[in-house]
Amino acid sequence: MTQQAAIITPDSGRLLRFRTAALPRLLFNRSSRRAIVSILAAIALWQLGATSREWLGWPVPVLGHVPAPDAVLVAWYHVLGDAGYWQSWYQSFLRVAMGFAAATAIGVPFGLTLAMSPTCRGIVLPVFELLRPIPPLAWVPASILFWPTQELSIDFVIFLGAFYTIVLNVLGGAETIDIRLVQAARSMGASRINIFRRIILPGVLPSIGAGMEVAIGITWEVVVAAEMISGGGSGGASGAGGGLGFFIWNSYVGGSYPDIVVGMISIGIAGYGSSALVRLLQTRLTPWLEAR
Amino acid sequence: MSLVSQKQVRRGAIRIEDAVKIYDPEGAHILAVDHCSFAVAPGEICMLLGPSGCGKTSLLNAIAGFHRLDGGAIYLDDEMLCGPGRRAAAIGPDRIVVFQNGALFPWKTALENVAFGPVVQGRLSKPEAFARARQLMADAGLGGHEDAYPGQISSGLRRRVEIVRALLNDPAVLLLDEPYRALDALTRSVMHEALLDTHARTGVTIIFITHDIEEAVFLGHRVVVMTARPCRPKRIFDIDLPRPRDIGIVASKRFRELTAEIAGTLDAEALKSFARGEKEGHAA
Numbered sequence: 001m002t003q004q005a006a007i008i009t010p011d012s013g014r015l016l017r018f019r020t021a022a023l024p025r026l027l028f029n030r031s032s033r034r035a036i037v038s039i040l041a042a043i044a045l046w047q048l049g050a051t052s053r054e055w056l057g058w059p060v061p062v063l064g065h066v067p068a069p070d071a072v073l074v075a076w077y078h079v080l081g082d083a084g085y086w087q088s089w090y091q092s093f094l095r096v097a098m099g100f101a102a103a104t105a106i107g108v109p110f111g112l113t114l115a116m117s118p119t120c121r122g123i124v125l126p127v128f129e130l131l132r133p134i135p136p137l138a139w140v141p142a143s144i145l146f147w148p149t150q151e152l153s154i155d156f157v158i159f160l161g162a163f164y165t166i167v168l169n170v171l172g173g174a175e176t177i178d179i180r181l182v183q184a185a186r187s188m189g190a191s192r193i194n195i196f197r198r199i200i201l202p203g204v205l206p207s208i209g210a211g212m213e214v215a216i217g218i219t220w221e222v223v224v225a226a227e228m229i230s231g232g233g234s235g236g237a238s239g240a241g242g243g244l245g246f247f248i249w250n251s252y253v254g255g256s257y258p259d260i261v262v263g264m265i266s267i268g269i270a271g272y273g274s275s276a277l278v279r280l281l282q283t284r285l286t287p288w289l290e291a292r
Numbered sequence: 293m294s295l296v297s298q299k300q301v302r303r304g305a306i307r308i309e310d311a312v313k314i315y316d317p318e319g320a321h322i323l324a325v326d327h328c329s330f331a332v333a334p335g336e337i338c339m340l341l342g343p344s345g346c347g348k349t350s351l352l353n354a355i356a357g358f359h360r361l362d363g364g365a366i367y368l369d370d371e372m373l374c375g376p377g378r379r380a381a382a383i384g385p386d387r388i389v390v391f392q393n394g395a396l397f398p399w400k401t402a403l404e405n406v407a408f409g410p411v412v413q414g415r416l417s418k419p420e421a422f423a424r425a426r427q428l429m430a431d432a433g434l435g436g437h438e439d440a441y442p443g444q445i446s447s448g449l450r451r452r453v454e455i456v457r458a459l460l461n462d463p464a465v466l467l468l469d470e471p472y473r474a475l476d477a478l479t480r481s482v483m484h485e486a487l488l489d490t491h492a493r494t495g496v497t498i499i500f501i502t503h504d505i506e507e508a509v510f511l512g513h514r515v516v517v518m519t520a521r522p523c524r525p526k527r528i529f530d531i532d533l534p535r536p537r538d539i540g541i542v543a544s545k546r547f548r549e550l551t552a553e554i555a556g557t558l559d560a561e562a563l564k565s566f567a568r569g570e571k572e573g574h575a576a
Contacts, residue, residue, distance in 0.1 A: 180393075180395040181395050183383075183389070184391070184397075185397075186383045187357075187384065187385060187388050187389060188388065189409060189461070190412040198412070202397070202399040205399070287441075288399045288441040
């Protein structure tokens, strides 16, 4: 357990700033070896299942109906030279970045205001709680109606997905701040502004980071679905520039099944990459948590 | 009080007169402190010893200004902190609390923590405050830990850093609320000697809450044994052991006499508190 946890937490943060000497160690330590073996085994199983279709006279469930890894690799190779594929990456990334940035920029101050002022909380929280259970995707049609462009309506839905999570994390984080830290700061003569800046803000930073990490995952879920529903936004039916979600949908409609998997894996990579970026930001913002 | 250093002007006298504190959650009306009166001399280490949940912490919080008083008055150097017409004392750097589980800021290094008071008060510039903090940490034997975050050092070191942080505010009174409770016995005895050493150097008045009779006798000029809730002094013991004290003193006859006598006084109160099923730290 601890071995595996070690791959996820400290190593993945370090991946982005490794020194060259650390690379062989990273590749050949026991947990990395295990990870590589398990991934290769999974791919082999997939290849076997997808190509044989039948085992002992029984149709292979799931795997029998998906394109094989080699077909996916070939399709990927072809699509790498296609500007439309990269355009899809760019589109989806841009949407995630816009929605996520807006959710952070609005959600953090909003959450802090609610946390600091019981009056604000009393007035705003009921409405917030009323809207929160509505899934972001349920907003897609309404959002298309009240935003001038389809692009903005997709951004808005992504924003919603990240916003609730970030606000709730800020609120929860503020609640966990030890009252004695505030009392200690007050006894040492800290003003209200000082208490906010030096105690409350750093106190909620870990929760902001945690909220952002969850939120970035949600934004990828939302962007893909929103692109599928809305027909890819400005890209239209051509498949070029509709985003990765539309890329998958379009591949399905066009019958190029290996491309579906290419799109799926691309989103996985994009999601992993953006989570890693957020984690990196998080370790920079909260160095005291790393140093334990 | 011959060991109180002459570096400081004689200040830090606390006088508590008829203090009353009532907790009233949903009309439960719990009398935590009832007409409690006693005085602490400047430079004294006054140990408050009492059963769990007796109301000692309420008293300490009232002195610090975190809680208000429902009756009576508290004076610092003849100046009324709280009393008739002023139910809560102003919170200020002249009375600093060191809490049971510590309240160092996790996101600041030891040095930044120690320098916090003078920096936020604008009393010293940042480099000046850091220089003072460095000096004070070195004096307290904490050199080399300046740049560590609290999460990186042992709980014993954290407690010592926190006391140094309090001292940099030049408080008249240090209010210690069971600061060593969570530490193991060996670390605790190291802490005790370090505290006595700090006290000998600074002469600051210390009001120290504890459950531990030996800790009370080892550290205190006087031990105030509190009654079970409502809290008021049951008996005050003068600890006539010589100073400077070291760990060897616990083996002395006088030390054992005093602890035995205090234990006898405390026992009845502990039983009362136990019979009520008082939770540790609850409403304390």
